[in-house]
Amino acid sequence: MMSKKYSIGLCGLSFCSPNLGCSALAYAFRKLLIDIFKNDNVQLKIVVFSNVDSKDYVVTSEKWVSEELIRYSFKKINSIKLAKAKIEECDVVFDFTEGDSFSDIYGLKRFALTSFFKFVTIKKDGCLVLGPQTYGPFKNKHVRKMAKWLISSADRVYARDKKSAKLVESITGIKAITTTDVAFALPKDQVQIDGCGRPxxxxxxxxxxxxxxxxxxxxxxxxxxxxxxxxxxxxxxxxxxxxxxxxxxxxxxxxxxxxxxxxxxxxxxxxxxxxxxxxxxxxxxxxxxxxxxxxxxxxxxxxxxxxxxxxxxxxxxxxxxxxxxxxxxxxxxxxxxxxxxxxxxxxxxxxxxxETEKLREAQCKALEKASQNLGAFSADLKDWFNRFILATDKD
CATH class of the missing domain: 3.40.50 (Rossmann fold)
Incomplete structure (x- = not known):
């Protein structure tokens, strides 16, 4: 049976950022995404839109997954034109807004720049999914209005906490699907340290x-x-x-x-x-x-x-x-x-x-909850793909 080919764009996920938190979010979601498609006879193309140098990008070892990095700069009009064209080629675009930047907490300029690819995807009638992230606060009324339009125009909306989900519902009426931060799924390298005999x-x-x-x-x-x-x-x-x-x-x-x-x-x-x-x-x-x-x-x-x-x-x-x-x-x-x-x-x-033992006990229970939330997120995303993406005949 011939495998199907799907192209998925990733925005607001910085794989090579000096902010390792942004990179953690990116690599963890890529892992979850690959796991979702693993047994579906799919040829998956992941298109990463990045505004930073990608020389340290860690390529996946999965042979059925190809990756393309689109380097753009808002100061270079040709790079923006290329990025917009690549957006059009994607079956679905995921945008995570770096996890916490869908807000005006970091200033109006950052909100505007991180909204660009959401806007482009929506205007080109693309399929936009807002990945699990924090929404708000939106203190500026103009930011709040734009955020309402962007969220309402998305095809799927995930929040990484209940507080964000409540905010989304309060300004849009949409019930965001609540999960947790996908960075809980990040794998780790083996690294040795010298303990010097002290904890x-x-x-x-x-x-x-x-x-x-x-x-x-x-x-x-x-x-x-x-x-x-x-x-x-x-x-x-x-x-x-x-x-x-x-x-x-x-x-x-x-x-x-x-x-x-x-x-x-x-x-x-x-x-x-x-x-x-x-x-x-x-x-x-x-x-x-x-x-x-x-x-x-x-x-x-x-x-x-x-x-x-x-x-x-x-x-x-x-x-x-x-x-x-x-x-x-x-x-x-x-x-x-x-x-x-x-x-x-x-x-x-x-x-x-x-009180480390008390905290450790609470942490074990919380980790179990996070794991359950991530499992539910993967299952929901898989079901959504089956209904809206995998059901599309692209042969």
Missing amino acids: SFGLNVSGLLWTGGYTESNQFGLSVNYREYIKRLIPEIIERGYNVHLIPHVVGDMYPECDSPICKELSEQYEHCILAPDFVSPMQAKGYISNMDVFSGARMHATIGAFSSGVVTLPFAYSPKFEGLYESIGYPYLIDGRKLSTDEAVALTLKYLD
């Missing part, structure tokens, strides 16, 4: 929070003084007998986005601090993180990497996406940087550190 505490320090956000003026409205919190926390953790592994999850030296410079600076200030390398893939980062005994961080996908590896995890929440995601799977042990004082945040972190 390991992984700490992801966000360069973006350290500098006050893109505006450098507490853009995310933290009630915690983040710099003071980190500087007070590290000695306390070391005093409890841990090595502190400072782990950047947005790598490189781009200011103010990257974690690497501040992690390096802090590693030189304290004994028993170890600087993790700049990883080239999220699978490497997850492999390193999986060696930790306890992990805390402000990059959500760094915490997901720890959480899904069974490492006791203390997420530092700087936006509603943390609360939405972790509460949806029944894990309330967050350090909320928008509600707590600096003193309270330090005290709560250390309290959780003294």
Whole structure:
């Protein structure tokens, strides 16, 4: 029997981003997508739309899957024309908006740029699926209006938490299908570390929070003084007998986005601090993180990497996406940087550190819930493909 050929476009998924959280989302979804089609006698073409250099792209080993990377830049009109033409060739386009950028929290320009391919797909009568992601907040009325149109025009809408699903329904009337973050499915590389005879505490320090956000003026409205919190926390953790592994999850030296410079600076200030390398893939980062005994961080996908590896995890929440995601799977042990004082945040972190067995038990149950949600997502997506894509005769 002749195999069918399908072309699937992936937008808002950055496989080669220095933000390893964005890459984690991308590789995890590609794995889920390939698993869905694995036994269906399909020749699958995955078309990745990327605005970053793709030299470190990790190609799948599946022989029945071909991949094409379309590099575009909004400053190069010919690259945009090519990207638009490739969108037209896709049977379906998935857009994840980097997981958390379908919002005006990062500014109006970012919202506009991340909406471009959604708009193009809709206007060309393409099939648009909004992958599991956070929706909102939409503080600007014009952004809210555009978001309503984009969501309402999509063929399928998934949310990664209940809070986002409620927001979608409140502004569009659409009941988004609630699942969880697909990054829970990310595989990991085997990475060895030198424990030096002490337990390991992984700490992801966000360069973006350290500098006050893109505006450098507490853009995310933290009630915690983040710099003071980190500087007070590290000695306390070391005093409890841990090595502190400072782990950047947005790598490189781009200011103010990257974690690497501040992690390096802090590693030189304290004994028993170890600087993790700049990883080239999220699978490497997850492999390193999986060696930790306890992990805390402000990059959500760094915490997901720890959480899904069974490492006791203390997420530092700087936006509603943390609360939405972790509460949806029944894990309330967050350090909320928008509600707590600096003193309270330090005290709560250390309290959780003294209750690791209690947290580990809650985490096991939450991981089971996340796994069930991902299984339900894959099943729903498979069913949707059978009805709307695989049922189409393309021979």
